[in-house]
Amino acid sequence: MAGAEGNGIMKRMWTGVGDFFDERFDMRRVIKEFAEHNVPDHVNWLYCFGGITFLCFLIQLVTGILLAFYYQPTMDQAYSSILHIMDDMPFGVFIRSLHAWTANIMILMVILHMLRVFFHAAYRPPRELNWLTGVLLFFITVTFGFSGYLLPMNQLSYWATKVGSEISASMPFIGPSIQAFLLGGAKIADATLTRFYAIHVVILPVTITILLGLHFLMVRKQGIADPL
Ligand code: HEM
Incomplete structure (x- = not known):
């Protein structure tokens, strides 16, 4: 009672x-x-990739914030702060590995989502603006990967960034300016790390949040495209 x-x-x-x-x-x-x-009847498992990409983004957000409590974006400290994360941060190895693996899975998922949308011709009117928003989302996802790759400042990071920046420098006319903007000088140094960090933790997260808001708003307004 x-x-x-x-x-x-x-x-x-x-x-x-x-x-x-x-x-x-x-x-x-x-x-x-x-x-x-109601979910339309024709929706099957192929439609899950957009949602999984979003789930990956949320995991990146949470694990990224936790890593930011310990990571230090300077040439002297970056690598040792990564070791500190692995050795001393509670669940550090798990959180860092989750961030690194989810980054790769997110790129795979966004490609599968894009292929699903393409082969269902869901880019046709009235969804062409959503396709364009998607193209920007794709570039942002890849740039997240590229900018994050430098942050541990190990040999792989250094050489991958060097090659990446030299590829952009080979672009006619604007290439050298893009390289100088990315590196913040003539070579990879503290200024480069600061820029990549700002891009990785401020510029890209803010932009992707705005674009995802637009993307979901349009999906909601227009509904899922009918089958072919
Ligand atoms: C961070 C990246 C992205 C996320 C989280 C995301 C998420 C989603 C979600 C949850 C949907 C609902 C239906 C579904 O999942 O299939 C959707 C639909 C859609 N997405 Fe994405 N998306 C992303 C990137 C892209 C890219 C790269 C493209 C194409 C270039 C794209 C184009 C579209 C279009 C056109 C629709 C409407 C599909 C339909 O009506 O059948 N999206 N997106």
């Missing part, structure tokens, strides 16, 4: 909390709209 009474009190308390937020944010209507939204 006492148990049933306790349950009743808890239920009233949660309903009260729900009412409080509902009066302020009209959230029951929004939750109901999401929960009762």
